[in-house]
Amino acid sequence: MTAFTRIVLWACASAALPLFAQPAVAMNAWPQDPPKEEVQQPPVEEVEEAEPEEVQEAEEEAAPKKSAPSPYLAVVGGDVYTVTRGVIAGGTVLCKNNRILKVGQNIQVPEGARVIDAVGMRVYPGLVAVNSRGIIRGNGTEARDSFDPFNLMVDLGLASGLTTVQSSLAIGKLTRGTLEGHLLATADWVNLSLSGSSPSSKRKLRAQMDEAREYLRQLRDAELAQKLGEKDVKMPDEKKAPQEHLGLLTGERMARFNASNAKDLLAICEFLEEYPMKSVIFGGLEAWTYASRLGRVGASVVVTPRQKRWADENLNRESGWSIENARILWEHGVEVVILPSQTSISLGGLAGRDLMNLPMEAAFAIRGGLPQDAALRAVTINAAHILGVADRIGSIEPGKDADLIICNGDLFDYRTFVEWAVVNGREVYDKQRATYFAHIRPRPETEPTTPLETLVEVLDDMDETDSKSQDVDVPEVEPQDG
Amino acid sequence: MLVELLLSALPVALPQEGDDPVGRATIYHLDSIETLNGDALSNASILVRDGIIERIGASLMVPEHAKVVDLRGTGATAMPPLVVSHASFFPSESRGRGRYGQYRAVDAVHPDEESLQELRELGVLFVGVDPPGSGIPGRTSVLRSDSKNFLDDAVVRDLHLKLSIDMSKTAKELLRKALEDGDKAIEKEKKAFVDWEKARKEWKEKQEAKKKAEAEAAKNGKAEDKPATSAQEGKGGNGDKGKNGDGKEEKAPSETFEAPKMDPSLTPIVEWIRKERVAHIWLDSPGEWLHWKEIIGERELAWEVVLYHTTSTNFHEVVEDIAKSGVRVYAPSRISFLPSTRVRNNLPLVLTQAGVKNLVLMPTSPNNVQAVKDWRVGLSDLVREGLDRNAVLKAISIEPAKAIGQEETVAPLTAGGPATFVITDGDPLNPFSEVVYMVASGEVLYDREKDKEN
Incomplete structure (x- = not known):
């Protein structure tokens, strides 16, 4: 599909949608394209220019960190998987206070900064787990x-790469050792049920949606009449409109469904075709059978690649589980989020299928054909997006929260460990000092001052060639999944 | 005759029963004395007279008619008696979480003789008794182990304000609200005081003006001055125009300030905010420490922290912050484990290494007198795994005594100090040691031999 075709289709789809829901659906329709907030982001250089103000604001908001001698933390020399802007080989992520200040190569590290030597390692944004239990x-x-x-669960969560988890309505960060900056946001889903509910409940839901839609129509007409100079225009009474449903139609809120089988998924597709809105479907075991339709309605789907259900041979259609579920959905433009079958951190039970193994769950989606970068999105930016916090977390970009994990290998490789985790610009986990992990393949000891000193020397040499500016040019990186 | 002469020549005289003149001395000959004021003394004696240690050291002369208690060769060791800073093991009323600041432990706890007897057998002289409940359960009281009736015999009826917190909005809200209400009550009182002062001042001015006017009227004897005097009174009063002007209908503000009535559950909170009372905050995890710090914020309050935990804890995560706060710390006398591991963790040692100065060691649980019986087991573990022995002895006797205001009774054993000590038949920290005597101000509170006879 060419970019031109996509634009034409997008325009057609947008035109066909009711006026009130356009932004919501258009955002999710093409996950290969960056989501709306990413598209709207200015080029990297411009972001950096705007950054100092943001950081200053963040500094003012943040409580003083007396223990931190320097507001800077630099992760130096690793391959930086930005998620939204590709991979920067041998890059540096410079954080100031709780935000990412700069990302790229050849970044000068301020004197006194805490430096994490990530040479030979991979730097990812912290993973995001939706629907978690028992961590917060x-x-x-x-x-x-x-x-x-x-x-303990916070320690184990960080060791597993998680830096943000949603539990019930709370979206919280694993700010080990401090309460500061823990609560990121409140989940603002509207739970809707079409599967298993009675016909009267479904009728009631549709009636409420129609009521909300009618209110919006009347509001639009009244506002238009006011603009045309009509007098004594009567505005519709907002209090009488069902607020939750109104929020869904205006795109301010997101609908949440639970549905695994094709029948229920079909019902959701029909509903979303009639009432376009931002939506996320948890379960989605047979979603691959309606992938194109789910893509058209712009639903995000939370899948568990290892969750199995055998096909029903009595049906005259495809059914059951498929390891290709995530891949098929992704190919049809569905925003995929990955979750293991057990959404707590388990110290027993189904070992290997809990939140300590979120990357492994994603690895099974990769095994089913999902590209690796899409799998990374599925456990970072996509999860952040359905939580409504993609402007804060889920990728490594200047201005975003400094939530990073530094891994000693490919995130989706079963041998990989998280070596460090950074949350809100604070180093909150170091495998070398972690009670439960320090003894496993410890990394070679390095002189603590060497990396910074070496780096400063190298950068000083480099600066001689470009001594006019100390600002760092962040290389332009093509999105891999574009 | 010869035998008598020989006996009098011996440095050690036998106790002479029945002879009990006023000011009579008793000398205790011991194998060791943990004075807690420098080095321990070996093969030394304590001479007690009139409830005071007259002399302490080796080779003391035995005064005439002195009662001699010779325990040498039995491992006898004297030290200041033990003090249990927090106890909840006495029968008490049942109370849940809430704001019960109006209650003292003496109002809700009923010490039983059996527990008191066990405390005496264990060498415990004082016990801090906590009110039942959580949140803001009330104020602690202090009891001596030879007490009979708590209410009458309590050494201190109204001491610390007990507070507890857990990681829930309800628990934090309870404390936040108490502080807010306390602030409001203080403000209300301040305003009432300002109003009272103003009223007093106006009253005085009015009275003076009245006297002056009366004096002038008397002096001039002119009838036309009278209306002016009345007008002046009306101006300074509370708008009571139309009154006869002699001031009889106006009520004078009281000469002393009467503070507005306060919710009794709030009174100790207000005292705490005013730094007139110390609060004890009970925490069972380092997370609670952070929540507690968040609640008090920048307020300068008098508080001490009770680190109450079971077999595992990761309090070591915040020890530096605790040390920095400079508060007195109470910790259970046990080696704990890091959570979900068998990695041993000597929290009291970690606390002292972090710089905690005022450490008080408690039995492992405040809820069971059995924990007091097993106290020496935990203490010996702490010493074996690195904690300074002398620091442990202080942390179970003179330090908790200071914490409950009994430092004049339980103090280092020095000449001129109170004759209050406990004698064990071996190292006081040896789990197998037993208490032989407990002496308080020269009086024997516990005598193992007599106790056995009874």
């Missing part, structure tokens, strides 16, 4: 009061 507690804004930043 509480609900919505209460989560902060219930968060135990020294909990």
Whole structure:
């Protein structure tokens, strides 16, 4: 599919959609293209120019970190998997306070910065787990009061690459050792059910959607009449409109469905065709059988690649599980998020199928044909997107939260360990000092000052050739999945 | 006669029963004395007179008529008596989480003689008794182990304010609200005081003006001055125009300030905010430490921290922060494990290494007197795994005594100090050692031999 064809199709699809839901659906329709917020982002250089203000604001907001001698943290020399801007070989991620300041090669590290020597390693954004259980507690804004930043689960979560988890309504970061910056946002899903609910419930849902749509229509007409100079225009009463459903139609909120079998997925597709809105479907075991339709309605699908159900031979259509589920959905433009079957961190039970093995779950999707970069999106930016926090986390970009993991190999390789985790610009996990992991293939000891000193020397040499500016040029990187 | 002469020549005299003159001395000959004021003394004696240690050291002369208790050769070791800083093992009323600041432990706890007897047998002289419940359960009281009736015999009825927290919005909200309400109550009182002062000042001015006017009227004897005087009174009063002007209907503000009535559950919170009372915050995980710090924020309050944990803990994560706070720390006397491991963790040692100065060691559980019985087991583990022995002895006696305001009774054993000590038949930290005597201000509270006879 050429870019031109996509644009034409996008235009057609947008025109066919009702006025009120255009932004929501258009955003999700083409996951090969960067999501809306990424498209709208200015080029890297411009972002960097805007960055100091943002960082300053962040500094003002953030509580003073007395223990931190320098506000800078630099991850130096690793291959940086930005997710949205490709891979920067031997790159540096420079963080200031809780944000990423610069990303690229040849970045000068300020004196006194905490330096993580990532040479030979891979740097990824922290992984994002939706629907988690047992890592953070509480609900919505209460989560902060219930968060135990020294909990074993936080340690194990970080060791597994997780830096943000959603539990119930709370989206919280694994800010080990501090409460500061824990609560990222509150999930704003509207739970809708079409599977298993009674016909009257379904009728009621449609009636509410129609009511909300009618309100929006009346509002549009009234506003138009006001613009045309009509007097005594009567505005519709917003209080009478069902608020949740209104939010869905205006694209301010996202619908959440649970559906695994094809019949239920079909019902959701029909509903979304009638009422376009941002939506996420959890389960999606047979989603591959309606991949194209799900792609057209712009639904995101949370899948568990290893979840199995045998095909029903009595049906005259495809059914059951497929290891290619994620790949097929992705090919049809569905935003895929990956989740293991057990969404807690398990110290027993189904070992290997819990949140400690999120990358392994994604590796099974890769085995089914999902490109590796799409799998990385599925556990980072896509998960952030369905949580409504993709502007903060899920990729390595200047201005975003400094949530990083540094791995000693490919994230999806079964031998890989997380060596460091950084959350909000703070080093919160170091395998070498982790009670449960330090003894496993310890990394070679290095002189603590050597990397920075060496780097500064190298950079000083490089600066001699371009001494006019200390600002770093972040290389233009083509998105791999574009 | 010869025998009598020989006996009097011996440095050690036998106790002479029945002879009990006022000011009579008792000398205890011991194998060792942990004075907790420098080095321990070997083969030394304590001479007690009138409840005071008259002399302490080796080769003391035995005064005439002194009662002699010779325990040499039995491993007898004296040290200041033990103090249990926090106890919840006495029968008490049942109370859940809430704001019960109005209660003292003496109001809700009923010490049983059996537990008190066990405390005496274990060499415990004082025990800090906690009110039941959680959140803001009330105020602690202090009891001596020879008490009979708690309410009457309590050494201190109203001491620390006990607070507890867990990682829930409800628990944090309870404390936040208490502080907010306390602030409001203080503000209300301040405003009432300002109003009272103003009213007093106005009243005084008015009275003076009245006297002056009356004096002038008397002096001039002119009838036309009278209306002016009345007008002046009306101006300074509370708008009570139309009154007869003699001030009888106006009520004078009280001469002393009467603070507005306060919710009794809030009173100790207000005292705490005013730094008139120390609060004890009970925490069972390092996360709770962070939540606690968040609640108090930048407030300067008097508080101490009770690190209450079971067999595993990762409190070591915040020890530096705890040390930096400079507060007194109470910790269970046990080797704990890092969570979900069998990696041994000597938290009291880690605390002292981090710079905690005022460490108090508690039995492993405040809820069971059995934990007091097993105290020496935990203490010996701590010493074996690195904690300084002398620091441990202090942390179970003179340090908790300071914490509950009994430092004048339980103090290092020195000449001139209180004759309050406990004698064990071996190293006081040896789990097999037993208490032989407990002496408080010269009086024997516990005598193992007599106790056995009974």
